[in-house]
Amino acid sequence: xxxxxxxxxxxxxxxxxxxxxxxxxxxxxxxxxxxxxxxxxxxxxxxxxxxxxxxxxxxxxxxxxxxxxxxxxxxxxxxxxxxxxxxxxxxxxxxxxxxxxxxxxxxxxxxxxxxxxxxxxxxxxxxxxxxxxxxxxxxxxxxxxxxxxxxxxxxxxxxxxxxxxxxxxxxxxxxxxxxxxxxxxxxxxxxxxxxxxxxxxxxxxxxxxxxxxxxxxxxxxxxxxxxxxxxxxxxxxxxxxxxxxxxxxxxxxxxxxxxxxxxxxxxxxxxxxxxxxxxxxxxxxxxxxxxxxxxxxxxxxxxxxxxxxxxxxxxxxxxxxxxxxxxxxxxxxxxxxxxxxxxxxxxxxxxxxxxxxxxxxxxxxxxxxxxxxxxxxxxxxxxxxx
Ligand code: DNO
Numbered sequence: 001x002x003x004x005x006x007x008x009x010x011x012x013x014x015x016x017x018x019x020x021x022x023x024x025x026x027x028x029x030x031x032x033x034x035x036x037x038x039x040x041x042x043x044x045x046x047x048x049x050x051x052x053x054x055x056x057x058x059x060x061x062x063x064x065x066x067x068x069x070x071x072x073x074x075x076x077x078x079x080x081x082x083x084x085x086x087x088x089x090x091x092x093x094x095x096x097x098x099x100x101x102x103x104x105x106x107x108x109x110x111x112x113x114x115x116x117x118x119x120x121x122x123x124x125x126x127x128x129x130x131x132x133x134x135x136x137x138x139x140x141x142x143x144x145x146x147x148x149x150x151x152x153x154x155x156x157x158x159x160x161x162x163x164x165x166x167x168x169x170x171x172x173x174x175x176x177x178x179x180x181x182x183x184x185x186x187x188x189x190x191x192x193x194x195x196x197x198x199x200x201x202x203x204x205x206x207x208x209x210x211x212x213x214x215x216x217x218x219x220x221x222x223x224x225x226x227x228x229x230x231x232x233x234x235x236x237x238x239x240x241x242x243x244x245x246x247x248x249x250x251x252x253x254x255x256x257x258x259x260x261x262x263x264x265x266x267x268x269x270x271x272x273x274x275x276x277x278x279x280x281x282x283x284x285x286x287x288x289x290x291x292x293x294x295x296x297x298x299x300x301x302x303x304x305x306x307x308x309x310x311x312x313x314x315x316x317x318x319x320x321x322x323x324x325x326x327x328x329x330x331x332x333x334x335x336x337x338x339x340x341x342x343x344x345x346x347x348x349x350x351x352x353x354x355x356x357x358x359x360x361x362x363x364x365x366x367x368x369x370x371x372x373x374x375x376x377x378x379x380x381x382x383x384x385x386x
Contacts, residue, residue: 210247
């Protein structure tokens with residue numbers, strides 16, 4: 001497994017690359033061109049500048065999260081084929097730059113949902129949390145205002161203000177689309193992009209719906225084991241796989257995460273590993289990564305990933321806000337994610353030393369020597385990834 005951290009890019013992430021680089025055991029970053037709206041083609045120049053910046057800091061890009069999907073693709077609307085062509089052009093550019101994993105989601109209208117971005121805990125930390133009973137009493141626009149007020153002046157991934165300004169229109173667009181229709185649209189999209197993914201060796205990793213049940217009457221098709229298996233079978237291709245997000249799937253206590261991981265052997269292309277604490281039906285908060293602080297067994301999760309021979313990028317996910325850290329995208333502070341990463345690496349080392357095969361440990365990378373002659377080729381990744 002390759003241990004990574006998410007970085008939102010220059011001008012978007014208050015956490016700097018030189019800070020990330022000091023996290024022991026960090027292999028690379030997971031990043032994106034945050035400012036490019038879904039549907040637009042990513043330019044080689046913009047991506048090269050991002051890659052250059054990451055590599056100049058002695059790190060590498062270990063995968064992209066996300067290349068977001070235009071709503072016309074999700075709901076088979078006007079211009080769908082054009083937007084798919086644009087997506088393919090972006091994949092081609094990324095493939096030529098050596099990227100081999102792209103995370104995306106297929107949630108209608110918006111990405112992940114929380115009702116509180118700074119729920120206080122008894123130790124003074126704050127965390128992201130969700131209460132279905134609040135969602136049941138507000139509309140999506142009210143929820144957006146609620147979240148914006150707590151966003152630490154950052155743009156929340158999936159909740160870009162330009163999108164939220166069109167929220168009513170977006171809801172209207174999806175009217176009448178059910179889970180079956182959404183899955184058919186996902187299949188159409190995947191079938192169109194697979195030849196390009198195969199050519200460049202890009203593994204597509206769909207992110208589960210978060211929380212793992214339908215909200216605001218919108219269809220959800222990536223919430224549990226059967227659905228994850230179904231989507232890998234509907235387009236059975238080695239490049240079609242999943243982001244195993246323990247927090248999203250774990251929002252539903254009925255999901256047995258280690259069992260889901262084992263059932264997806266060969267289909268997990270990326271992993272988000274974090275804990276959640278179930279407070280009651282439809283009510284959860286994002287705890288520290290430690291097993292005893294939440295409801296998930298993190299040892300069993302890391303062991304299952306090890307046992308299926310997963311060797312792709314893994315990252316600690318949303319952390320608590322601790323030690324007064326407020327200058328960050330909510331959930332993406334430096335401190336608690338670094339603690340989470342160290343814990344996951346500890347679990348992994350212990351698992352590897354007691355369960356020797358399959359070997360998936362990537363040793364702590366040597367200090368890289370930045371190459372002043374930057375090219376966009378895949379051979380400039382100092383930490384050995386591409
Ligand atoms: C939330 C993230 C999601 C994820 C997307 C993938 O913090 O896990 O925003 O990046 O769903 O497209």
